[in-house]
Amino acid sequence: MAALIAVLPGDGIGPEVTAEAVRVLEAASERHGLQLEFREGLIGGAALDAGEPPLPVKTAQLCGGASAVLLGAVGGPKWSDPGAAYRPEQGLLDLRATLGVYANLRPVKPHPALLAASPLRPELLAGVDIMVVRELTGGIYFGRKTRSESVATDECRYTVEEIERIVRMAGQLARGRQRRIVSVDKANVLETSRLWRAVTAQVLAEEFPDVDLEHMLVDAAAMHLLSRPASFDVIVTENMFGDILTDEASMLAGSLGLLPSASLGEGGRGLYEPIHGSAPDIAGQGIANPCATLLSAALLLRHSLDCEPAAREIEAAVSAVLDEGVRTADLARGGTSVGTRAFGDAVLAKL
Numbered sequence: 001m002a003a004l005i006a007v008l009p010g011d012g013i014g015p016e017v018t019a020e021a022v023r024v025l026e027a028a029s030e031r032h033g034l035q036l037e038f039r040e041g042l043i044g045g046a047a048l049d050a051g052e053p054p055l056p057v058k059t060a061q062l063c064g065g066a067s068a069v070l071l072g073a074v075g076g077p078k079w080s081d082p083g084a085a086y087r088p089e090q091g092l093l094d095l096r097a098t099l100g101v102y103a104n105l106r107p108v109k110p111h112p113a114l115l116a117a118s119p120l121r122p123e124l125l126a127g128v129d130i131m132v133v134r135e136l137t138g139g140i141y142f143g144r145k146t147r148s149e150s151v152a153t154d155e156c157r158y159t160v161e162e163i164e165r166i167v168r169m170a171g172q173l174a175r176g177r178q179r180r181i182v183s184v185d186k187a188n189v190l191e192t193s194r195l196w197r198a199v200t201a202q203v204l205a206e207e208f209p210d211v212d213l214e215h216m217l218v219d220a221a222a223m224h225l226l227s228r229p230a231s232f233d234v235i236v237t238e239n240m241f242g243d244i245l246t247d248e249a250s251m252l253a254g255s256l257g258l259l260p261s262a263s264l265g266e267g268g269r270g271l272y273e274p275i276h277g278s279a280p281d282i283a284g285q286g287i288a289n290p291c292a293t294l295l296s297a298a299l300l301l302r303h304s305l306d307c308e309p310a311a312r313e314i315e316a317a318v319s320a321v322l323d324e325g326v327r328t329a330d331l332a333r334g335g336t337s338v339g340t341r342a343f344g345d346a347v348l349a350k351l
């Protein structure tokens with residue numbers, strides 16, 4: 001079974017972290033006879049610098065023909081001029097929409113060896129194992145935007161169908177876990193949230209009667225993620241709330257550099273990326289934490305290549321390296337740290 005993997009390193013630390021993930025995927029490919037083939041494409045600021053739009057046609061075609069897409073990060077101050085015609089981030093949004101990957105899975109499970117890295121007390125972190133299911137191709141990110149001299153608007157829009165399919169995805173995931181879903185919205189203020197709440201309740205009652213549902217307002221959810229994180233199993237929420245809550249949730253794990261994500265649609269093709277950004281402040285220094293991207297590569301093997309054993313091997317290897325006390329600078333707390341490449345080497349050695 002040969003499979004094409006599109007690799008989009010993007011901007012900032014993107015190239016550094018994706019390079020490690022590709023090395024690890026190559027090792028998995030060899031060990032499991034996957035015959036993976038990697039082809040690189042431009043996206044984001046790197047595409048703009050080459051005189052292309054943030055999602056070049058060539059890149060969209062490459063991804064459309066691939067079994068999976070591995071992406072680093074996009075954006076940075078270099079391309080943040082508010083007057084610019086395009087921003088790098090638009091490339092990522094266009095890619096998500098083009099691939100139809102409406103469900104963004106963001107697992108949050110603190111590693112036992114890293115409990116001290118979280119600003120939260122260790123006793124609050126015991127047993128934390130959350131799957132955030134973020135709607136990825138709708139809502140305020142994709143609504144109509146207007147701008148005049150004196151006023152700007154961003155439309156937030158959700159259809160019943162968009163809500164139904166993401167809730168079904170959450171329901172299916174909940175069945176493989178503790179069968180508890182918290183649906184996060186702002187139904188006391190937003191009409192889209194009132195629709196979200198009604199559709200969520202109906203889909204789960206009709207199709208997933210075995211799954212428990214609790215509705216929670218997003219402000220309360222932000223608080224409970226810190227006060228009682230272990231009480232959550234699956235969280236399903238709209239695009240922007242999911243973006244914000246997962247940056248918050250990364251602090252349960254100890255660093256933004258740890259959380260992977262899988263973006264899925266119909267069919268097996270997926271987009272895999274760390275939840276962190278391009279970290280321009282440390283780009284090019286070889287010190288970025290590659291864990292989130294390595295773990296995203298594991299999700300790629302699991303969800304797009306149906307190779308659970310290879311996925312588990314990578315997760316176990318990353319875990320073993322952390323158990324040994326190997327730390328990148330973000331987690332070293334002033335102690336000894338290794339660079340991105342050395343961390344990748346340590347993971348490869350385990351494999």
Ligand code: IPM
Nearest residue numbers: 074075089092093243275277
């Ligand atoms: C993320 C990022 C993106 C988002 C940005 C870069 C557009 O923050 O994947 O969480 O907001 O979706």
Ligand code: MG
Nearest residue numbers: 243244247275
């Ligand atoms: Mg984000």
